[in-house]
Amino acid sequence: MGERVTKAKIPRIGLTTSTDDGGAGGPDRVCILTKTAYPNWVERAGGLPLLLPNLSPELAGPALDGLDGLLLTGGKDVHPLVYGAEPERYLGTTDPQRDRFEMPLIREALARGLPLLAICRGLQALNAATGGTLRQDLASDADATVQHRMDVVGENVPHHSIEIERDSLLHLLLGATRVAVNSYHHQAADQLGEGLRVSARALDGTIEALEGASGRFVLAVQWHPEVMPADNEVTRAIFEGFVAACRSRRGA
Numbered sequence: 001m002g003e004r005v006t007k008a009k010i011p012r013i014g015l016t017t018s019t020d021d022g023g024a025g026g027p028d029r030v031c032i033l034t035k036t037a038y039p040n041w042v043e044r045a046g047g048l049p050l051l052l053p054n055l056s057p058e059l060a061g062p063a064l065d066g067l068d069g070l071l072l073t074g075g076k077d078v079h080p081l082v083y084g085a086e087p088e089r090y091l092g093t094t095d096p097q098r099d100r101f102e103m104p105l106i107r108e109a110l111a112r113g114l115p116l117l118a119i120c121r122g123l124q125a126l127n128a129a130t131g132g133t134l135r136q137d138l139a140s141d142a143d144a145t146v147q148h149r150m151d152v153v154g155e156n157v158p159h160h161s162i163e164i165e166r167d168s169l170l171h172l173l174l175g176a177t178r179v180a181v182n183s184y185h186h187q188a189a190d191q192l193g194e195g196l197r198v199s200a201r202a203l204d205g206t207i208e209a210l211e212g213a214s215g216r217f218v219l220a221v222q223w224h225p226e227v228m229p230a231d232n233e234v235t236r237a238i239f240e241g242f243v244a245a246c247r248s249r250r251g252a
């Protein structure tokens with residue numbers, strides 16, 4: 001009996017995915033794609049990861065039924081028309097099918113008060129879905145004086161520092177006001193979406209973490225905690241905090 005109760009408490013966590021042909025070419029070769037590091041970390045932290053394909057927007061609500069949390073994974077650039085901007089010269093590859101599903105999915109998850117963790121593109125998608133805007137390319141942006149796209153060859157190690165706002169959710173989770181993180185992004189949040197606050201910045205002012213202002217677990221990080229080594233304390237604290245919030249929701 002006790003075992004059955006324990007099993008029922010495993011939080012069910014939806015993970016967004018990319019639409020990609022994996023280089024194979026052609027519309028009949030399109031795959032749903034995400035790094036295994038995301039579901040692996042959700043599982044390691046005690047959650048049940050469930051991958052969500054990019055469905056029609058009408059299914060955003062039904063897709064969340066029965067879920068206790070939502071993880072917005074990394075991926076391609078959000079199309080600028082989504083946040084009312086024109087494409088700039090160094091905009092990267094976009095994923096319109098994902099944008100169409102993810103925007104209503106995020107808004108519905110927020111409306112339901114689901115715990116939400118957003119990573120890299122996930123942060124940018126969260127900001128766009130709540131009415132915010134993005135900087136389209138940091139490499140050609142004079143204000144981005146820190147290198148945010150570290151060389152992917154070699155070890156996955158912390159690359160630049162971030163300063164964390166006191167009394168933020170991120171501060172509560174990490175118990176620190178400065179940590180070092182990896183950095184694989186070429187975009188960043190610009191104007192904030194409604195209901196969001198900045199919880200960390202790189203030393204050049206680039207937004208590195210956002211969170212909800214409501215007190216619920218809504219956390220977005222611009223770096224990639226999921227690909228850090230399993231003993232990385234920052235990564236563990238983020239995933240364990242997120243899954244704990246999802247577990248509380250399931251138990252409620």
Ligand code: MN
Pocket residue numbers: 147148160182183184185202208222223
């Ligand atoms: Mn960065």
